[in-house]
Amino acid sequence: MVQQKALFLETPVNGEWVVRTRDVPKPGPGELLVKIRAAALNPVEWKIRAFDFRVEKYPAILGSDSAGTVEEVGQGVQGFTKGDRVLHQGSINDDKATFQQYAIVSAEITAKLPLNISFDEAASVPACLATAAVGLYNGRHKPGLTKLTPPWEEGGKNIYAGQPIVIFGGSGSVGQYVIQLAKLSGFSPIIATASQHNAELLKSVGATHVIDRNADVLAEATKIAGSPVKIVFDTVSAKDTQTQAWELLAPGGVLLLVLPQQIDTAKYPNKTAIAINIDRNVPDGRPLVVSLYSKLTQLLADGSIKPNRIEALPDGLAGIPAGVERIARNEVSGFKLVAHPQETA
Numbered sequence: 001m002v003q004q005k006a007l008f009l010e011t012p013v014n015g016e017w018v019v020r021t022r023d024v025p026k027p028g029p030g031e032l033l034v035k036i037r038a039a040a041l042n043p044v045e046w047k048i049r050a051f052d053f054r055v056e057k058y059p060a061i062l063g064s065d066s067a068g069t070v071e072e073v074g075q076g077v078q079g080f081t082k083g084d085r086v087l088h089q090g091s092i093n094d095d096k097a098t099f100q101q102y103a104i105v106s107a108e109i110t111a112k113l114p115l116n117i118s119f120d121e122a123a124s125v126p127a128c129l130a131t132a133a134v135g136l137y138n139g140r141h142k143p144g145l146t147k148l149t150p151p152w153e154e155g156g157k158n159i160y161a162g163q164p165i166v167i168f169g170g171s172g173s174v175g176q177y178v179i180q181l182a183k184l185s186g187f188s189p190i191i192a193t194a195s196q197h198n199a200e201l202l203k204s205v206g207a208t209h210v211i212d213r214n215a216d217v218l219a220e221a222t223k224i225a226g227s228p229v230k231i232v233f234d235t236v237s238a239k240d241t242q243t244q245a246w247e248l249l250a251p252g253g254v255l256l257l258v259l260p261q262q263i264d265t266a267k268y269p270n271k272t273a274i275a276i277n278i279d280r281n282v283p284d285g286r287p288l289v290v291s292l293y294s295k296l297t298q299l300l301a302d303g304s305i306k307p308n309r310i311e312a313l314p315d316g317l318a319g320i321p322a323g324v325e326r327i328a329r330n331e332v333s334g335f336k337l338v339a340h341p342q343e344t345a
């Protein structure tokens, strides 16, 4: 068996990180084996290490974002050949996680990388763009919820013109993709909260108004919106942002949360919240993600979707634990950390 290097989290709750070898897996029917050139870090990794959830067995391999080249094409796959530059979302544990040198992915949720996007930039896209997309548009598959049409589908562009949207945490990776999708959908105004130093970044990806996260967000957002706010995306989902979001939301509106609900919502009977979980929702959200990936190359090529700014980490897979700690300490603001698994010593 051909061997590769992978980063293992050895045990639950503050377990040790260890780089060691494991077999390079073989792609099954409909799958690709990808040689990972860049793997992005996400907040979920420090949370899993601290609180032990989502992982079914240890030692575990984490990592949800990859960009690289196709190394092997599984049976029945059309449209990909060895050497193609691609990006894809990983799933935590074993062959599909991305904190390793090779990973398996289903071809239908893999997209080719246009030449204008580097591997590092591309690695910032998959998990957080999927979170933004599933939150905003997966309601179509769940009658009674948001039911918005995605902008990459026929007739979907600019159809929500004149409708306000408010995004808590616009400078995070999820927040930047929510802003960009909202822009493609035509929402206006697009109101986002962030630290003041990230205001220009948010405007560059499509926010029409940026509110300092320490200001009176409720008052300012209400004034700017000018009409009832039916969609609020809380990419922070802390107790204080959830409280403000519920207050801001108009009757009949939908609040999208990235973390579980934290407040008693009995006093908001005519408002709805959806807690997004891309892992748990992937089977349910699969048609949406397949549809997104069928258009993702074009969206990246024409600049409709811009990757996050990135910082590349040194030392290959061995550099990841220090990056995970920086995210846990809130030291990463407005950019994404990316590791290069092939540079592992």
Ligand SMILES: NC(=O)c1ccc[n+]([C@@H]2O[C@H](COP(=O)([O-])OP(=O)(O)OC[C@H]3O[C@@H](n4cnc5c(N)ncnc54)[C@H](OP(=O)(O)O)[C@@H]3O)[C@@H](O)[C@H]2O)c1
Binding pocket: 042, 043, 044, 127, 128, 131, 168, 169, 170, 171, 172, 173, 174, 175, 193, 194, 195, 196, 198, 213, 235, 236, 238, 241, 257, 258, 259, 275, 276, 277, 278, 279, 327, 332, 333, 334
């Ligand atoms: N449910 C799911 O399936 C799913 C999927 C992906 C991510 N998530 C979760 O979604 C959250 C965001 O992920 P991410 O990757 O976007 O994180 P990130 O890129 O690390 O973004 C963090 C940013 O949040 C901002 N922030 C923190 N508190 C804020 C507040 N009170 N108001 C406004 N902004 C605030 C900060 O912005 P400033 O620096 O500008 O202050 C910070 O830079 C994480 O908790 C993550 O675990 C969930």
